[in-house]
Amino acid sequence: MTFTKAPRYIALAVALAAGSMSLPALANGEITDQVNHLSEHLGDYSQEVKWLEGKYGAVVDTYANEGKGKVDTAQLIEFWEEVNFHSAIETQYVPIYASIWQAIYGIKQGIDGGADISVVREQEQKLKEALWQALGAVKLAAQYQKQGLVDKVRTTESEPTTAPEVVDDIKNRLHKVVAKYAEQLTEVATTLVHDTYLQRFEGIEGALIEHDAELVEDLEKDFNVTLPQAIEKDAGVDAVRDIVEAMQTKLDRAKTLLADAEKNRKDVF
Template structure:
């Protein structure tokens, strides 16, 4: 596909980044609806969803401030995020921002679950709001390029054997450790993001029906624990320990899935 000659360097970089994320998503079968191929027609809906998400976060934080952690139910943050179409719109446009959104969500959740001060929780809340608006901006840019015919259609496919996908995920996580050991942390994080988007999400819904808590643990591993350990520059052994924990959870998930494939 040829980009229009009139595009400047910045625009070409944005389009290239978008196409790279689409290439990754073309292998996935996560919760990606037809709306991602008609972005412009859904921008108002995405905007409404972002506003709704921010309101839901505010309600949870306010409840925490007034009544404490138990009443706030911070685990609902993930449910709210996964309930909106915007979730897949940003996922299919910018994997890095998608990962940042997850990390920001868990930042608020973990702050409440750790019963941190309301000031600390509010700081995490502001960071989440910032990344949500930033993500909406990225989707608007993508919609403009999509309208100009510069972007290919997003397609998805289903994995034949979900339990096999989990084996592939374990192999990819081993690659993460290898890249980190080679002192290539950015490549390691890129593998994490792509593995989540193109593999884990293909089996996520099936796993949720079997063990929702296990899925939430794995999501936290993908979006928070492992990327955070890498960004903190922890030792290779420390990264391996996180991956080993993920391997254990993935083995448990595989056993659950295999029981449904018989």
């Protein structure tokens, strides 16, 4: 199971152009219904995490012992793309998905740049922590799934129809932005910011202006200036994540305001 970046980029672009696919369908490669039956695959996922630990550890060991000439860092990307676990975590808890990519590229760039082994080991440790944290999140999601407490991951067309649903969708998309940026798909991340603004935020900002115009203006600046510029200037995953987290806080307030406004809305007929 290998995926090159080009087809994945095309798949994402098509999904966004259609504008009607649910976000989970934007994961690396094909999202199968497996993500709706997590508990049946927890054993596989655990094995995959251990396998990944071994693979990344071996690459870093080779770098430590034999230098960068003996290491093919493209493998670091391929390992992660080999496993089914990536779609499980991408559909359940995107923030950790971004951290995994951040650490993988941390190792890769460290090796490619000939960094001291301690720097590379530090990134390897971050990757291990992120992988195990991700496995924990998937196990928790599996429990919730069995209890019917989480929505089924949608692989068919679906769009949010109420303002609070739109806000939730925006927040999910922004997590994706960090993930795609961490994956070094800068153009995809930028397009996702732009499309989220046009396809989602513009639909709710009108109602929001009446309740907190400064909040809307603030978010408009975040969407159109702060976040895309941070990505364009390659400010780093932590900086982009900080911007997104600040936006999430503002969006939580927006959701509360919009939900209250909807309660007071008059009837059509």
